[in-house]
Each structure stands twice: as C-alpha cells, then as structure tokens.
Amino acid sequence: MPRATIVQIPCLADNYAVLLHAPESGETIVIDAPQAEPIKAELGKRGWQLSDIFVTHHHNDHTAACLALKAFYGCRVIGPEAEAERIPGLTRGVAQGTPLTFGSHAVQVLDTPGHTLGHVSYYFPESRVAFTGDTLFALGCGRLFEGDGQTMFASLKKLAQLPDETEIYCGHEYTLANARFALSVEPENPALVARAKEIEARRAAGETTLPTTIGLEKATNPFLRPHSTAIRARLGLGGVPDWQVFARLRELKNKA
Numbered sequence: 267m268p269r270a271t272i273v274q275i276p277c278l279a280d281n282y283a284v285l286l287h288a289p290e291s292g293e294t295i296v297i298d299a300p301q302a303e304p305i306k307a308e309l310g311k312r313g314w315q316l317s318d319i320f321v322t323h324h325h326n327d328h329t330a331a332c333l334a335l336k337a338f339y340g341c342r343v344i345g346p347e348a349e350a351e352r353i354p355g356l357t358r359g360v361a362q363g364t365p366l367t368f369g370s371h372a373v374q375v376l377d378t379p380g381h382t383l384g385h386v387s388y389y390f391p392e393s394r395v396a397f398t399g400d401t402l403f404a405l406g407c408g409r410l411f412e413g414d415g416q417t418m419f420a421s422l423k424k425l426a427q428l429p430d431e432t433e434i435y436c437g438h439e440y441t442l443a444n445a446r447f448a449l450s451v452e453p454e455n456p457a458l459v460a461r462a463k464e465i466e467a468r469r470a471a472g473e474t475t476l477p478t479t480i481g482l483e484k485a486t487n488p489f490l491r492p493h494s495t496a497i498r499a500r501l502g503l504g505g506v507p508d509w510q511v512f513a514r515l516r517e518l519k520n521k522a
C-alpha cells in the first residue's frame with residue numbers, strides 16, 4: 267500500500283493543520299481544524315475533497331473550523347469521545363482501541379491525556395507517522411491545562427514507545443523556543459546542540475521544523491529525557507521517579 271501523501275498547512279499564528287491523502291482511494295483527511303481558509307485553499311489547489319477531520323483535542327485553535335469545513339465538504343468530524351460535547355460538529359467519538367481507518371489504512375487511536383484530559387493522538391502504522399496534537403511537540407510538550415505531571419508523562423512515554431523512525435507532526439511551531447529551553451537544561455547533549463543549530467537556520471529561512479521523529483525526540487527532547495543524569499544534576503533531583511523530574515521541567519518551562 268502506498269504511503270499517504272502528507273501536506274502541512276500553517277494556520278493562525280503558529281498552528282498547523284495536516285492533510286493526509288490516500289492516492290489509492292482518493293480520500294483526504296485533515297488533522298485538526300484551526301482555520302478554514304488555508305485548509306480549503308490547499309484542498310482546492312490539489313483538487314482534493316475532505317472526507318474527515320481528525321481532532322486531537324477540544325481547544326479552539328484545533329476545532330474552530332470544524333463546522334465550516336463540515337458544512338462545505340459534508341465531511342465527518344472524528345474526535346475524542348471524552349470531549350464530545352466540546353468539539354463542534356462531532357460525528358464520531360473515539361478513544362484508544364476504537365477501530366478506525368483512513369481509506370485502506372489502519373489508524374490507531376492513542377489516549378494521550380495531560381494537556382486536556384481527553385486528548386488523543388493518531389498513529390498510522392503503514393505510513394509510519396503519528397499526529398500528537400498538543401501532547402508531544404518537537405523538543406517540547408504541551409502545558410498541563412487539565413492533567414497532572416504523572417498523567418502527561420505517561421502519555422509521552424506511550425508515544426516514545428512508537429518505532430524510532432515514526433514521523434511526528436504536532437499542533438504548533440514552537441520548536442525554536444523549545445530548543446532554547448532544552449539547551450538551558452541539557453547543554454552538554456551534542457545531539458541537542460546540533461539540532462538547535464539546524465532549527466535556528468530553518469526558522470531563519472522561514473521553514474517548518476516538522477516533522478520530527480520519535481528517535482530524534484528521544485535523543486534531544488528534555489521532556490522525554492528525565493532519566494538523563496545531566497538534567498537531574500542541573501535540577502538537583504537525584505533518586506526521584508522520572509515523572510517528578512518531568513513535572514519539574516514542565517514548571518521551569520512555564521516560567522522560561
């Protein structure tokens with residue numbers, strides 16, 4: 267089966283919507299719906315019809331265009347069942363284990379609570395790509411608006427178990443600020459130093475920093491590295507569980 271065609275669309279100030287197109291069936295879906303116009307423009311340019319919106323979580327910057335796109339394309343709106351009443355136009359609620367397909371591709375729904383309590387991520391094993399919304403960012407993670415540190419860290423660990431080569435698209439272009447924070451807590455990590463340089467160059471050229479990969483995040487994202495002795499030494503946290511180091515990192519990032 268051919269890999270889905272993937273198109274990232276910048277929306278609002280720093281959000282991304284992402285199109286997936288299955289060439290064999292002609293179906294197209296969008297992951298999150300921040301803003302109707304740029305999504306419609308990209309679909310129109312390519313001559314694609316939208317069949318589904320896959321929503322990661324209820325926040326307005328991921329759902330604001332659901333009703334407009336549903337009215338225009340007659341598409342379905344798929345999203346977390348746990349947030350059903352907060353997702354405009356929801357036609358089908360999903361959670362981990364819900365059977366879901368895109369054309370002939372299997373889609374795995376992963377519960378990834380923490381940023382919001384119902385947040386889900388979507389993993390497409392045949393295309394080796396996952397959409398992590400505001401849970402896992404390139405070099406960062408989402409704020410803990412509804413869940414606690416232990417909950418969010420469990421979600422990040424679940425994503426970290428995907429194959430290293432899995433490409434990751436997230437909901438925001440926050441990578442440059444995340445890189446600066448990452449360098450402040452683990453400046454001795456050579457993979458991080460090299461990546462931060464590359465990110466600076468890409469942003470200076472106006473390019474996206476996504477997708478990233480699970481392998482790259484495991485090597486450089488401090489929120490996936492609470493076991494790092496360098497990070498623990500810098501935070502003055504010795505024999506505590508990983509999630510407590512994670513929670514402290516998240517607090518520091520909030521103040522950065």
Ligand code: ZN
Nearest residue numbers: 323325381400
């Ligand atoms: Zn959000």
Ligand code: FE
Nearest residue numbers: 325327400437
């Ligand atoms: Fe967001």
